[in-house]
Amino acid sequence: MALVAPPVPVDVRIRDAVFVCIGRFGLAKTTVDDIAREAGCSRATLYRYFDGKAELVERALAAEATRITNLLIDEGRSARTFADAVVAVVVAAARELRGHDALQFLLVHEPEAILGHLAFGPGDRVLVAVGGSLAPAFDRWLNVDQAAPAAEWLARVVRSYVLMPHPPIDFTDPRSARAFLESLVIPALDES
């Protein structure tokens, strides 16, 4: 008997379609119709689950943040040493962000849609939130008071080196990421 993947629930299909459409048309030009078409459902179905484009984007973003956070926590927890965990989390984060079509489209074509939320005051809140939610990635090596600040610092490093233009180092490459992190970052987070 052939194994058949369980059907993807329609609200998840709709959420996934948001990023496909943003990667193709950008945020401003994506319409609810585009998303419904991409998800293979009707407008009426879409409106049963979501109030409109703004709510849809917000919930898709929250789901995506949770997915990436869980993936990074897994990467960190399954590493052998603290240094390995830092490298694994940073490399996985860089790969997720660099390979994210919707994010990359926005960084190039609608930077204000992304960067407005990542700098100054709003950036502050994002860093603290990411630090808090990513802390479990390091809880095998650091206690709670150390893990969140360490995760926040790594979020800063990734924000500067992966999201900003002209990065001098390719963090998607484990070897260059490790050399860099072991020299400058890990010694700063390791000893308490």
Added chain:
Amino acid sequence: MTDTRLSVLEGTYECIARRGMAKTTVDDIAAASGVSRASIYRLFPGGRDQVLRETVGWEMERFFVRLGAELGDAVDFAEFLERALPLARRDLSDHAVLQKVLETEPDRLNALITLQQHRVIGAIAAYFLPLLVRDRDAGIVRPDVDLAQAAEYVARLSLSLISSPGRHDLADPTEVHRVVHRELLGGVLTR
């Protein structure tokens, strides 16, 4: 930079200070700078967007030049950073034009500042490098550290700290001492 180019940037800065970025037109810039529309388009082929972008980058550079002059010399790099971070944070918070535009047009300004950031990162890293070299020669920086890479790292993360301090209170000297010696220079210093 030519005098005319500088006049355009200064005029644009005045316009932004007065009415923000969205409402500043090339005509306003021409009037404020005393440079004709034709010359503005010749100097900045990208037009209004390019002028606004370069004005933001130019003011960012000026900000750090002023900061450097205010700071003067220090015994070592760590001490320099301990004085620089609180002062930079304070000057950013007191920067009237920046704070006004951050309030009225945050998304647009944040995007421009981020995209212009590499201009100042290079300049700040170049300023830091000789300080690191001096400390390595004095034996307080590890001999095996790639100093150019370290200078850029500290430049990037210092910018990050002064614009979004997160959990770090840069007005608290104990906290600043800690973040300088641990997060910023933990991999660099011998002690």
